[in-house]
Amino acid sequence: MKRKEASVEIKSGMGSVEAILHDPVQFITNWPYVVKVRGRNPVVAEIMLPRFVFKFRDTYEFEFHEDYNSHIYEGKGKRGNLTVVITLKEWQKYVSANVELSYSGRGEFFLGKTLEILVEGIARNLKELAEASKPIEVGKKTEKAILEVDFSDPMSVANFLAKAKMVHSGLHVIPEGGFFNVLNEILEKAGSEVLYLSGITSDGTSGFKVLVRGSQVLAVELRNGSEVKTLKVEGEDGVREAVELLSKVSGAYMVNAWVPAGGV
Numbered sequence: 001m002k003r004k005e006a007s008v009e010i011k012s013g014m015g016s017v018e019a020i021l022h023d024p025v026q027f028i029t030n031w032p033y034v035v036k037v038r039g040r041n042p043v044v045a046e047i048m049l050p051r052f053v054f055k056f057r058d059t060y061e062f063e064f065h066e067d068y069n070s071h072i073y074e075g076k077g078k079r080g081n082l083t084v085v086i087t088l089k090e091w092q093k094y095v096s097a098n099v100e101l102s103y104s105g106r107g108e109f110f111l112g113k114t115l116e117i118l119v120e121g122i123a124r125n126l127k128e129l130a131e132a133s134k135p136i137e138v139g140k141k142t143e144k145a146i147l148e149v150d151f152s153d154p155m156s157v158a159n160f161l162a163k164a165k166m167v168h169s170g171l172h173v174i175p176e177g178g179f180f181n182v183l184n185e186i187l188e189k190a191g192s193e194v195l196y197l198s199g200i201t202s203d204g205t206s207g208f209k210v211l212v213r214g215s216q217v218l219a220v221e222l223r224n225g226s227e228v229k230t231l232k233v234e235g236e237d238g239v240r241e242a243v244e245l246l247s248k249v250s251g252a253y254m255v256n257a258w259v260p261a262g263g264v
Contacts (some may be wrong), residue, residue: 001102001103001108002102002103002104002108002109002111002112003100003101003102004101004112004116004118004119005098005099005100005101005119006099006114006116006119006120006122006123007097007098007099008096008097008099008123008124008126008127009094009095009096009098009127010094010095010096010097010126010127010130010131011094011131011228012094012095012130012131012196013091013095014088014090014095016130016191017088017095017097017126017130018071018088019189020108020126020129020130020189021071021086022064022071024040024043024064024073025037025040025043025170025171026168026170027073027125027126027129028043028045028062028073029045029170030125030129030169030170031045031047031118031121031122031125032117032118032121032122033048033049033050033114033118033121034047035047035048035057035205036048036171037171038171038173038252040178041060042061042063043061043064044059044060044061044062045059045060045062045075046058046059046060047059047060047082048112049107049114049115049118050114051107051110051111051113051114054107054110056080056105056106056107056111058077058079058080058100058105058106059077059078060075060076060077060081060082061075061076061077062074062075062161063076066182069084069087069088069089069131070085070087070088071085071086071087071088072084072086073085073086077105079105079106080103080104080105080106080108081102081103081104081105082101082102082103082105083101083102083103084099084100084101084102084119084122085100085102086098086099086100086122086126087100092156093164095130096100097123097126097127099119099122099123099126100119101115101118101119101122101153103115105151109116110194129167129168132165132166132167132168132190138155146217149196149211149219149220150219150230150232151209151220151221151232152230152232153193157209160196160211160258161196162260163260164196164258164259165258165259165260166256166257166258166259167189167190167192167258168186168189168190168255168256168257169254169255169256169257169261170254170255171252171253171254171255172199172252172253172254172255173251173252174199174249174250174251174252174253175250177247177250177252178250179246179247179249179250180246180247182255183195183197183210183212183246186255186257190257190259191259192259192260193213193214194211194212194213194259194260195211195212195257195258195259196209196210196211196246196257196258196259197209197210197211197212197255197256197257198210198255198256198257199249199253199254199255199256200253200254201251201252201253201254202252202254205224205225206223206224206225206251207221207222207223207253208220208221208222208246208249208253209221212221212245216233217233217239217242217243217246218232218233219231219232219233220233220242220244220245220246222245222248222249229245231245231249
């Protein structure tokens with residue numbers, strides 16, 4: 001069995017770190033070498049571990065459980081097992097996280113460097129996701145960019161993204177009528193009143209974009225094949241149409257989220 005470790009200091013509260021760890025689907029989706037994720041209990045992840053000209057590919061069923069201050073992701077594959085244990089300790093100004101990875105299976109004697117990159121990537125992604133969840137203030141110029149976003153005008157979107165930072169990227173399986181549950185979940189974790197969310201299916205034929213401020217939808221774009229519908233939300237009629245459009249979103253989407261980067 002091969003074991004590798006990595007440690008990081010996370011400048012965020014324990015609650016922000018644990019919120020990420022308690023969502024195994026999203027957390028595992030952001031690991032290096034993860035090709036595909038599906039399911040929730042268990043989480044089924046296809047992982048490809050490259051080394052030299054070889055690619056050791058396997059599908060793992062991950063069970064998540066906790067033990068005191070440790071969060072354990074135990075993956076059982078067809079050709080091997082991969083387990084990640086994350087141990088947290090809270091200090092006055094930061095949270096320390098120690099990530100330990102254990103792998104046994106095909107190619108384990110060749111995969112030392114690959115497993116080192118994997119465990120370091122898991123630790124780094126945890127740090128970035130947790131620190132990105134801190135509340136962010138919005139400056140006057142960013143406020144103007146928010147109000148001017150109109151998905152029928154690519155420049156308005158570009159102006160907003162120039163003043164934004166990505167806080168989330170992962171695969172979401174959205175049930176029929178469940179779009180706003182996913183939106184509220186990401187909005188809460190982002191720690192920002194304003195959120196720009198985009199999603200696209202794996203074949204690229206369907207997608208959505210939405211800009212929200214708190215519970216208010218400001219702009220929507222919905223794409224299905226060659227058909228594209230954009231909406232700058234104004235008045236009660238606009239709100240009803242936006243809700244109607246977004247309620248149609250369902251299926252598996254790779255979702256990215258941005259929040260304003262602060263006073264600029």
